[in-house]
Amino acid sequence: MIDGLDARILELFTREPRIGVLEASRRLQVARGTVQARLDRLRDTGVIATFAPTVDPAALGFRVTAFASLDIRQGARESVAAHLSRIPEVLEVHTITGQGDLLCRIVARDNDDLQRVIDDLVGDADIVRTSTLIALSTVVGPRVLPLVESAAASSANAPRTR
């Protein structure tokens, strides 16, 4: 899937996103064209989903993160999904196994605001029950680099070339 050089490229661009292709090629001791080609391929294969800047909701004033699991009425998934997607504070929704039907990641400005958001959430009559977990602190921040290295290592037996 990806090899060690890909991993080093991803790592470098994650740590210092603004360096550019040329500087990256210098750091990695490879030709510029190589870095460029690798980046193109990583983008084409979807490994790099986007080069968009990452926005931090907390810095926007949304300091509270919570996870809500929703039990919804049979066959109402579509309409509930539409309802949820209309609430800006809902950042992510997954269908899940287990007791709940949907798991949402939501943010709010503070605990009072969270109440408002949850009221918005459950405003849909197809939502039968909800249970909310408030994230008190982030122990391991969002990260993918370890995964990248792991993926590169597992394909080490079949290196790209050289």
Added chain:
Amino acid sequence: MIDGLDARILELFTREPRIGVLEASRRLQVARGTVQARLDRLRDTGVIATFAPTVDPAALGFRVTAFASLDIRQGARESVAAHLSRIPEVLEVHTITGQGDLLCRIVARDNDDLQRVIDDLVGDADIVRTSTLIALSTVVGPRVLPLVESAAASSANAPRTR
């Protein structure tokens, strides 16, 4: 916090990350220096957490996403956190209110692999109980743009200038 122009900048760079400051200034009909200053400020204030490319675990072969809530032994939070951070498949860990103590977001190559990851997880003796939810599908993908617009709108009463 942020105004409409900030929101438009974030939106533009989210949709077309590679356009560059100059092209962005043309699209938004403002001076290049303005876009540059805004971007600098957004970065400084942390609204833009990073310009790093976003890596998609699924494209790396980690097609399964799951959420695990862990009950841990009193006062073992530190050591458990250290343990979790050593597992690459653990992408995110939060301390939470409610029945569980920790909520982890994990990925795995497939369901069998997920079992392996969970075995790794619970390998820590300080973890008392776990409950895992497998994400079957993503109903609302990770997103922040609606939030950005909402934040910009809410500060509309106090625009930056002009």
Added chain:
DNA sequence: TCCCGACTGGGCAATCTGTACAGCGATTCA
């Protein structure tokens, strides 16, 4: 043994970035 894909090293024109500066309108404050 031949072919092909990947990497190298080089070159070129076009473009962008970083930075600086003066002017201007609006807001704040004395």
Added chain:
DNA sequence: TGAATCGCTGTACAGATTGCCCAGTCGGGA
């Protein structure tokens, strides 16, 4: 009312980077 300040505009310039092209080399697979 006047002075200082702040953000935006438009402009300028040197330096660096990008996108693109090419010939040559290397290693693996057919």
